[in-house]
Amino acid sequence: MNATTRPRVVIIGAGFGGLAAAKALKNAPVDVTIIDRRNHHLFQPLLYQVATAGLAPNQIATPIRAIVRHQKNATVELGTVETIDTAKREVVLGDRRVAYDFLIIATGARHAYFGHDDWEQYAPGLKTLEDATEQRKRILLAFERAELEPNASECEALKTFVVIGGGPTGVETAGAIAELAKKALARDYRRIDPKSARIILIEAAPRILTAFPETLSANAKRALEGLGVEVRLNKAVTHVDETGVTLGDERIASRTVIWAAGVHSSPAARWPNIAADRAGRAIIGGNLRPPGHDNIFVIGDCAAANDASGRPLPGVAPVAKQQGAYAARVIKAQFEGNPLTEPFAYIDYGNLATVGRKAAVADFRGFRLTGFIGWLVWCAAHIYYLIGFKNRIAVALDWTWSYLTFDRGARLITGDIEDEHHAQAAKRNAA
């Protein structure tokens, strides 16, 4: 550590974990550098609303620079990390290197296909704004094509939406597509009836939302079915291609398949030669550091950590945020001559998932809420945690508007749709 400069804390990734660490170091005698491939922090829990045209990208994304504008010890650098040089204590970004005394790796996860990477082109996942606008384009284009499709069975396939994975993202996406089809789009077409769209949610386990108590899973299933979603349990997807999804000996013809079934860590664990679990997550100790690396913390979705009783911690925002704050506390304690030795302890305040408009399930340490009250709590919690005062107001206004009118303000098809048209025409000609 150079005596003439302050200790350098480098944080890779400005998600919930990385930002929590940066903010907790605000008054510490350190220089903080936040490195991210994107210029914005993304509020991922609401990403499905962008994918289903309920919110616009800027409503759930905030420039990282704006978040730490007033934190004078924080610098933001846009860049893609290639590796970590642990011997020299440097983060390597192409021909640029950033030196660190402490490193916090918080690079998150991508969706994963369990060895079927070729499925991604037919069943895209949801982790970035680009993922969300791609899903939005596919969903909206399916209705546009159905409106023009003379062949009845092709039209049915275009009006069939399959969501794979019954976790919170899958449940929320399926509910939102159902509402989009049956409410927002209901009167917009002349030849097809969007209300006749089929939305199918597929889950390999015996119930959806397995992180919740069984009664809440059952409640969420009933709420989804009330919206017209077909919930298929105990069904494993065996094949996905451009014309649909196979579940063992059953075939579902669909032109729009969405993947919400699994994630794999970003390659963070590989950089410092840390052991990783099957999902690619760095295996870390109770102090959030991999063995042999006292100055490297790995937090959030790219870390495989257990709680006090040995159960794996879930890949949710509160875990990442608490881990980020813990890493910052450990670093600060070191300069206060009072090293922190107690391990990280996760405080689980509860679980929330929403099922379309006006229904949600919530579990706060055994205190359970469902239906409209659950939905109000869900709304309040998400607005509260949305970073940026303005975004909170904009989202609140948007939800109020949607609630009153069933309208969707963000129904834009952007990106290259000409290619899509040609691909579609080619497919029709080949069929």
Next chain:
Amino acid sequence: MNATTRPRVVIIGAGFGGLAAAKALKNAPVDVTIIDRRNHHLFQPLLYQVATAGLAPNQIATPIRAIVRHQKNATVELGTVETIDTAKREVVLGDRRVAYDFLIIATGARHAYFGHDDWEQYAPGLKTLEDATEQRKRILLAFERAELEPNASECEALKTFVVIGGGPTGVETAGAIAELAKKALARDYRRIDPKSARIILIEAAPRILTAFPETLSANAKRALEGLGVEVRLNKAVTHVDETGVTLGDERIASRTVIWAAGVHSSPAARWPNIAADRAGRAIIGGNLRPPGHDNIFVIGDCAAANDASGRPLPGVAPVAKQQGAYAARVIKAQFEGNPLTEPFAYIDYGNLATVGRKAAVADFRGFRLTGFIGWLVWCAAHIYYLIGFKNRIAVALDWTWSYLTFDRGARLITGDIEDEHHAQAAKRNAA
């Protein structure tokens, strides 16, 4: 015309002209089909605000279906027109054909490079939402790269923004970039001072805003200079490449060049074998129809029409809207047994252009406004004409917010920035 069906009016393009025609046919005994390559109507006069991170794409775009939802005689079809079969009276879209009895071509224009199409990659123009998010990405990435750039002259080039073309789009873009750099981004960087950014507006004519009276041009120039924009008049761009712009014997090093200098009609004139002018616009008569095509109207930016005194009509929204309404009137009159023979007459209510926050120039038939009052009128007019009640409220709130805080809510870099990084690194390595 088939006696068992109503006359079919097909409108190609859902811009200002096409939508005005569709709406004016609401109660006519015809079936209206609107064909567009996009699912949304775009409020192009505010596109520069998306490009400069002031507004989000969905705030200036509305789904076409939502606009004509309650117009029962209107159908919307997403599609790319390849040609018109005037013999069969059919619009050809790949393997699909749409029959018409009356056709309204309102396909607008793209930016044009006067024979230098290779300039587009270095100096993109502004006509679609994708154009705007691309410009936004380039502008914001330039600051990000400047923050990381060790070489002083490269850093200066990254902080230099050149806008080519002193019409309303160029003036508004240059003013908005100046405000972005000097206000919204002012405190967000640690190594560079965004306030030191150079914004240069280049115009080949002796003054900017040539459609306005000279006093207003001079006023706008002073307002731009007050914002720190360098206005270069009588300067023709002779070369553009990845490192900057050449004006005769002068070279300006810049990594971000924006094109606002010229437009060329969409290929509409070519489809029905109509004569076109140098800008590719269909040459039409006073009845907005090309010679020999009594049932085809060409309106808006893809038409070359003159006013009563023989002067060419400008490519602005009011011309397109009035032409669309005229075409609808002609068609309706035909069914009312009272054919309309008088030619189209443009009513010019005035000209508006804004120069950053709090300043604009307005010319209402000789009644001129400048400065803050002009800006208020500009705001009111644009909010009034924005389609969709909700968008009006959202834009009004956003402007109020920006006005109070100098903040920019839409500072997102989206799209593939990895490629950009690699291209940039390759450029540095090559240099």
